[in-house]
Amino acid sequence: MNGGMNTFHPAVPFFFYAGGAVLIMVARHPVFLATILLVLIGHSLVMDRGRTLRRWWGAIVLMSGFFLVITPLVNRLGTHILFYFNGRPVLEEAVYQGVMTALSLAALLVLFLNYNQVITAEKFLFLFGKLPQWALVATLAVRFVPELQRRLGDIQTVQRARGLSVTAGPLQARLKNGLALVQMLLTLSLEEALQTADSMKARGYGTGKRSQYNPYRFRPADRLALLFLAAVFGLALFGWRLGDLVLTLRPVLEPVFLHGREWFYLFVVGVYFGFPLFIEGREAWRWRSWK
Amino acid sequence: MALLEVKDLWFTYPEEKRPALADVSFAVDAGEFVALCGPSGSGKSTLLRLLKPEISPYGRRSGAIFYDGSPLADIPPARCARDIGFVFQDPDNQIAMDRVLGELVFGLENLGMDTGMMRRRVAEIVHFFGLEPLLDRKTHELSGGQKQMVNLAAVLMMEPRILLLDEPTAQLDPVSAKDFFNMLRRMNEELGITVLIAEHRLEDVWPLADRVIMLEDGRLRHVGKPREVIGKLFAEGDVSFIDYLPRASVLYRQFTVEAERERIPITVKEAKRWLAGLTVVEKAEGRSIKDPCVNECPDSENAASAGRFKAEARRRREAPVLEARAVRFHYRKNDPPVLNHLSLKIDVGERLAIVGGNGTGKSTLIKTLAGLLTPQSGTIWFKGKKIKSEPPEAIGYLPQNPKLFFMEETVEDAYRHALERGGTSPALLEDYLNFFEIGHLTARHPYDLSDGELQKVVLVCLLLERPDVLLIDEPTKGLDPAVKKRFGKLLKTLNQEEGLTVVFVTHDIEFAAQVATRCAMMFRGEITAEGDPHAFFTGNAFYTTAVGRITRGAGVPEVLTPEEAKKRWLVAKDGS
Numbered sequence: 001m002n003g004g005m006n007t008f009h010p011a012v013p014f015f016f017y018a019g020g021a022v023l024i025m026v027a028r029h030p031v032f033l034a035t036i037l038l039v040l041i042g043h044s045l046v047m048d049r050g051r052t053l054r055r056w057w058g059a060i061v062l063m064s065g066f067f068l069v070i071t072p073l074v075n076r077l078g079t080h081i082l083f084y085f086n087g088r089p090v091l092e093e094a095v096y097q098g099v100m101t102a103l104s105l106a107a108l109l110v111l112f113l114n115y116n117q118v119i120t121a122e123k124f125l126f127l128f129g130k131l132p133q134w135a136l137v138a139t140l141a142v143r144f145v146p147e148l149q150r151r152l153g154d155i156q157t158v159q160r161a162r163g164l165s166v167t168a169g170p171l172q173a174r175l176k177n178g179l180a181l182v183q184m185l186l187t188l189s190l191e192e193a194l195q196t197a198d199s200m201k202a203r204g205y206g207t208g209k210r211s212q213y214n215p216y217r218f219r220p221a222d223r224l225a226l227l228f229l230a231a232v233f234g235l236a237l238f239g240w241r242l243g244d245l246v247l248t249l250r251p252v253l254e255p256v257f258l259h260g261r262e263w264f265y266l267f268v269v270g271v272y273f274g275f276p277l278f279i280e281g282r283e284a285w286r287w288r289s290w291k
Numbered sequence: 292m293a294l295l296e297v298k299d300l301w302f303t304y305p306e307e308k309r310p311a312l313a314d315v316s317f318a319v320d321a322g323e324f325v326a327l328c329g330p331s332g333s334g335k336s337t338l339l340r341l342l343k344p345e346i347s348p349y350g351r352r353s354g355a356i357f358y359d360g361s362p363l364a365d366i367p368p369a370r371c372a373r374d375i376g377f378v379f380q381d382p383d384n385q386i387a388m389d390r391v392l393g394e395l396v397f398g399l400e401n402l403g404m405d406t407g408m409m410r411r412r413v414a415e416i417v418h419f420f421g422l423e424p425l426l427d428r429k430t431h432e433l434s435g436g437q438k439q440m441v442n443l444a445a446v447l448m449m450e451p452r453i454l455l456l457d458e459p460t461a462q463l464d465p466v467s468a469k470d471f472f473n474m475l476r477r478m479n480e481e482l483g484i485t486v487l488i489a490e491h492r493l494e495d496v497w498p499l500a501d502r503v504i505m506l507e508d509g510r511l512r513h514v515g516k517p518r519e520v521i522g523k524l525f526a527e528g529d530v531s532f533i534d535y536l537p538r539a540s541v542l543y544r545q546f547t548v549e550a551e552r553e554r555i556p557i558t559v560k561e562a563k564r565w566l567a568g569l570t571v572v573e574k575a576e577g578r579s580i581k582d583p584c585v586n587e588c589p590d591s592e593n594a595a596s597a598g599r600f601k602a603e604a605r606r607r608r609e610a611p612v613l614e615a616r617a618v619r620f621h622y623r624k625n626d627p628p629v630l631n632h633l634s635l636k637i638d639v640g641e642r643l644a645i646v647g648g649n650g651t652g653k654s655t656l657i658k659t660l661a662g663l664l665t666p667q668s669g670t671i672w673f674k675g676k677k678i679k680s681e682p683p684e685a686i687g688y689l690p691q692n693p694k695l696f697f698m699e700e701t702v703e704d705a706y707r708h709a710l711e712r713g714g715t716s717p718a719l720l721e722d723y724l725n726f727f728e729i730g731h732l733t734a735r736h737p738y739d740l741s742d743g744e745l746q747k748v749v750l751v752c753l754l755l756e757r758p759d760v761l762l763i764d765e766p767t768k769g770l771d772p773a774v775k776k777r778f779g780k781l782l783k784t785l786n787q788e789e790g791l792t793v794v795f796v797t798h799d800i801e802f803a804a805q806v807a808t809r810c811a812m813m814f815r816g817e818i819t820a821e822g823d824p825h826a827f828f829t830g831n832a833f834y835t836t837a838v839g840r841i842t843r844g845a846g847v848p849e850v851l852t853p854e855e856a857k858k859r860w861l862v863a864k865d866g867s
Contacts, residue, residue: 122390122393139388139389139393140387140388142389143386143387143388143389143430143431146389146429146431147383147431150431154690154692154695155695157658157663157664157690158688158690158695158696159695159698160663160682161661161663161682161686161687161688161690162696162698162708162712163684163712164698168680168681180698181698183698184697184698187738188694188695191694191738192381192383192384193384195379195381195384195385196384196385196386196387198345198346198379198385199377199379199384199385199386199387199442200387200397201345201346202343202345202346202372202376202377202446203372203397203398203401203445203446203449204345204368204369204371204372204373204398204401204402204449205397205401206401207368207369207372207401207402208368208369208401208402208403209403210400210401210403211399211400211402211403211404211405211406212400212406213392213393213396213399213400213406213409214406215392
């Protein structure tokens, strides 16, 4: 995928998502969390027109819904009784608690889905595979998986023609065939891995110290973006220390509606999470005005 | 001074008595393009690997190899890796990384080059190869031809001075192979890289070669310029190498008593020029062009013949043994269909060749016919019955990679499984082993056999189950020309004497033209054309044999093989 956050050096989106996860976990306020969730969903929709969300929304709603319902039923810390359910009191504080848990869970999940779209396995390896051997081993393993899948598929097809099936027949025969299949897969893979080893040796693997190709450049724009994100993140954390990102439940329940300085910090958090959307928007706008 | 020099090289593998290489001496000059020819097992791979110290086989050796004036063993490893490039046969297994870009820089990383330099090399080589569109792709998603091109580029990134290639196009279809050779030619001509290549695609490699080295049983038989070697072979009347020569030269040989070395044609172009100076008429013998040979073309009974008319009549009487009706198949829901409303009838006792480019769905078709893949719509009928979930036992399927066939530790165990399943007597096994000449292999592990031997073993296993129909996926992959010819004859014998119906998909047009009784062409998941091989291939301009291309539009009776030309042509030398 190109465009948006992918135009940056991987360090920028990684910082963004790590910082984003921290902010979601420290923010305990329904309005803040709802804003964050909406902005994240917005970014996800912009990135792939909702393809990822459509696949995952069931799981997200189920998990969030579970906490939304279960927290008010089991949490009994608070003073504002809303009503009685089955003879137990349902408290206003607990309802807020449930809403916040559900929202922060949903926000974390959407954040992680977005992260997965932007930070691919290679980018992660690039960032953390500073030890070249580790990066190499990881890449070789990554390459090995589709190869194994392909071989297993091929073996199964051919063996089915010989009447050795793992999907039909008595269980014992299926087990025996399955074991033979795996053994064959390993033999074949080792056999073919020998050829890979030859090809690696032929290209000088093991002759000396390896270097690592760096496909990403750290440009001035990356520095700027990183500084900006760090500043906004710092400001938001400061707001958290001041208690503005948190809805006080005890000893006294704070009103849910924002007041005073909290509006400012909502803006700050909005700017932080809206950063990818801003980048995408700027790109779209540039295209429009370019013509 | 020679860039590479081999002096009195002997090599014997451990626990072998016969040397794999015996008394081999030759030299390769900088910038030369040298082709290494010879049957499988003649020592081509061994020789190439001995020239690349990192992957040299273990064994007893004597003699010396010099690279750039100093003994090869004294060259520092990093220089060796850089200067001597090696491309292997299998496109998949020599790729180490999962992205094309990563694969390209792999060698440079090993040498410890910095990113700036690598970037420059990548830019240059990617441009030279036209690989831009592939750069961010995953390597396992590429086609065989693309993979092999990436492998070549990955080696070229290191700026080698000499390139060793071990049958690099054996697994590719003809079009991808042509692309690969074009790239090799450019590298040789434009960059001056020395090339030493072992190859069975003679039509492609002979015209490129400055020199040809012919190996047999580990010994150098002939070394020289292509025309010299061919001339010498012709003069000596040596027919053992006839399968290893370009068809153009073989055709020339059949109509020339005294071969003039300078005039021996190697390419289609040269052969056409030679033909233009001849007057060729159809051999009369009371037959018209349309019905040229009744009984005297046992090797290419593809022309209209009495036998075919009989077959035609029988075809009308009998129902097809295997039939696909409007079959549609895709591997994934949103992928375009690989087979698209495909219908095909296979008659009892025919030899059907299905040809077509890569990715046209040939392998998928043959798996579907075998009942191994269930189509999303449409049906497969075997002997008047619909194939449901289980593949019928009376259909034998020979996969593209014969290694996949063996779950057993030894060849003998594989035979035993086949005997049990087919309920056949061991006496039959004896017969087949004698017929295929593979009795000595029973105790071996399947992976220790050569490609040709493996294929025969699988074929025996299939035959023991007494199939009515044999489906073969790419029967000629990795076989040398002589083995290929013998395999074709075997298939014909089985077909004629045991009444086995044979269906195979192949890239190999020469093979299809020689073996099939009917040809079908696949394109975009459909059968777009079919007919008897002679009419089919003489009607094609590109998808035909080398001799077919030579004779097409040359004002001579169109033929497909040198043998057929010999039977049908009457040549009168034209003075001009």
